[in-house]
Amino acid sequence: MTPSEENYLKAIYQLGETSKASISTNAIAEKMKTKPSSVTDMIKKLSDKKLILYRKYKGVSLTDVGRISALSTLRKHRLWEVFLVEKLHFTWDEVHEVAEQLEHIRSEQLIDRLDQHLGFPRTDPHGDPIPSKDGNYKKFIKKLLSEMAVGSEGICIGVKDSSTAFLSFMDKNRIALGDKITLLDKEEFDGSLHIKVKDRPLQISSQIACNLYIEL
Amino acid sequence: MTPSEENYLKAIYQLGETSKASISTNAIAEKMKTKPSSVTDMIKKLSDKKLILYRKYKGVSLTDVGRISALSTLRKHRLWEVFLVEKLHFTWDEVHEVAEQLEHIRSEQLIDRLDQHLGFPRTDPHGDPIPSKDGNYKKFIKKLLSEMAVGSEGICIGVKDSSTAFLSFMDKNRIALGDKITLLDKEEFDGSLHIKVKDRPLQISSQIACNLYIEL
DNA sequence: ATAATTAATTAGGACTATCTAAATATTTAG
DNA sequence: CTAAATATTTAGATAGTCCTAATTAATTAT
Ligand SMILES: [Mn+2]
Ligand SMILES: [Mn+2]
Ligand SMILES: [Mn+2]
Ligand SMILES: [Mn+2]
Numbered sequence: 472m473t474p475s476e477e478n479y480l481k482a483i484y485q486l487g488e489t490s491k492a493s494i495s496t497n498a499i500a501e502k503m504k505t506k507p508s509s510v511t512d513m514i515k516k517l518s519d520k521k522l523i524l525y526r527k528y529k530g531v532s533l534t535d536v537g538r539i540s541a542l543s544t545l546r547k548h549r550l551w552e553v554f555l556v557e558k559l560h561f562t563w564d565e566v567h568e569v570a571e572q573l574e575h576i577r578s579e580q581l582i583d584r585l586d587q588h589l590g591f592p593r594t595d596p597h598g599d600p601i602p603s604k605d606g607n608y609k610k611f612i613k614k615l616l617s618e619m620a621v622g623s624e625g626i627c628i629g630v631k632d633s634s635t636a637f638l639s640f641m642d643k644n645r646i647a648l649g650d651k652i653t654l655l656d657k658e659e660f661d662g663s664l665h666i667k668v669k670d671r672p673l674q675i676s677s678q679i680a681c682n683l684y685i686e687l
Numbered sequence: 688m689t690p691s692e693e694n695y696l697k698a699i700y701q702l703g704e705t706s707k708a709s710i711s712t713n714a715i716a717e718k719m720k721t722k723p724s725s726v727t728d729m730i731k732k733l734s735d736k737k738l739i740l741y742r743k744y745k746g747v748s749l750t751d752v753g754r755i756s757a758l759s760t761l762r763k764h765r766l767w768e769v770f771l772v773e774k775l776h777f778t779w780d781e782v783h784e785v786a787e788q789l790e791h792i793r794s795e796q797l798i799d800r801l802d803q804h805l806g807f808p809r810t811d812p813h814g815d816p817i818p819s820k821d822g823n824y825k826k827f828i829k830k831l832l833s834e835m836a837v838g839s840e841g842i843c844i845g846v847k848d849s850s851t852a853f854l855s856f857m858d859k860n861r862i863a864l865g866d867k868i869t870l871l872d873k874e875e876f877d878g879s880l881h882i883k884v885k886d887r888p889l890q891i892s893s894q895i896a897c898n899l900y901i902e903l
Numbered sequence: 904a905t906a907a908t909t910a911a912t913t914a915g916g917a918c919t920a921t922c923t924a925a926a927t928a929t930t931t932a933g
Numbered sequence: 934c935t936a937a938a939t940a941t942t943t944a945g946a947t948a949g950t951c952c953t954a955a956t957t958a959a960t961t962a963t
Binding site for chain 3 (some may be wrong): 495496529
């Protein structure tokens, strides 16, 4: 399995997490920042290797073997992100690019021991769950802040968007994972929200609210 | 700089550490476990990039830029080896293959913080010195056990051969870096040595003695 | 139902890194 | 000093990944 193959499988898995239907060539191309023709080349290869199911013009879906591989890469990516934050004191907006490289290091022993060294973490710095060694992957039932009822409260447990732009917005406004958030009011006009973060009042746009996961 | 280019530069540097003359195509091919024709292809490329000096049929040598790159890769390799042993409890014969991959991860911040996390180590698990961030590299004056005078003593500070075969021999015979070694006697017949390791008597072959560095 | 639009594939090419086999240069031995 | 042996380079091929441009299939709008 080459790094490129691993990246494609991971992308297909992540696109399937939300949509669940078969994944289109263009969707993969957009996520991988590559051209549709390159995607077609690769999906033929992955299909030959029985890592995905592919019907021309109808999109792809992962086989069991393909899904296990994708989860393994996701596991490595997220464990390395935890390492970078917990042990090397990176901020949560600095880790992604480096983890994109580290996830392709080939050594089962390495990842086992890294997991142990980190104390078997269950989530990464962005609140995403870490698949277990055997490929088990419990998706939390996560609710977006934008879907909360006015007056209810919950704990901020994750971000949907992991871009530097969004994460540094979070830092600037001192909202962190684990913080208690109360939804005070919604503006009719633009959908912006009045919230309390650890008893500190704050007003945020609806775009922000659509990217914050809350556990009630 | 691709991983392959980095590997070639590192190989050329290491071949030059001992010989100091220009490095032959075949020597590089042997070290890289590849074919001489592949080496010719790559040295043309490295020469075009001014990373090495190349005269057809006359071998190559590193330019200043090439040497800095080689030392940077060596630094990463050795820092990762320290990490694997100190933090993830790998044994010193298990680290090389993984470090060969990790040394190509591209992130200056990563390697700086790793260095700090490890407490700025000066040598790797095999006793090899770690080049500094700015490319300074102080070679220790190392003497081989085979060159010691009978009756003298010293500290074992490194191994010349880092193969699993040799390192597990060391473990089996309980010889570790930092141990005090006294040369008691040399056998005329086969050149084998009678030594004391931390006051424990031991007999070793001359091949072993040729691969152990001692500081007097 | 047909036309226009969008999505996907194919054709053909570039670039990297590797190899085998053949040709050529250099070194070594007699 | 020549001949044999060795070292090195060149020629030509393959495999992987990505690209642009052209073609074909599927979807949508009229
Ligand atoms: Mn990431
Ligand atoms: Mn993450
Ligand atoms: Mn090593
Ligand atoms: Mn080493």
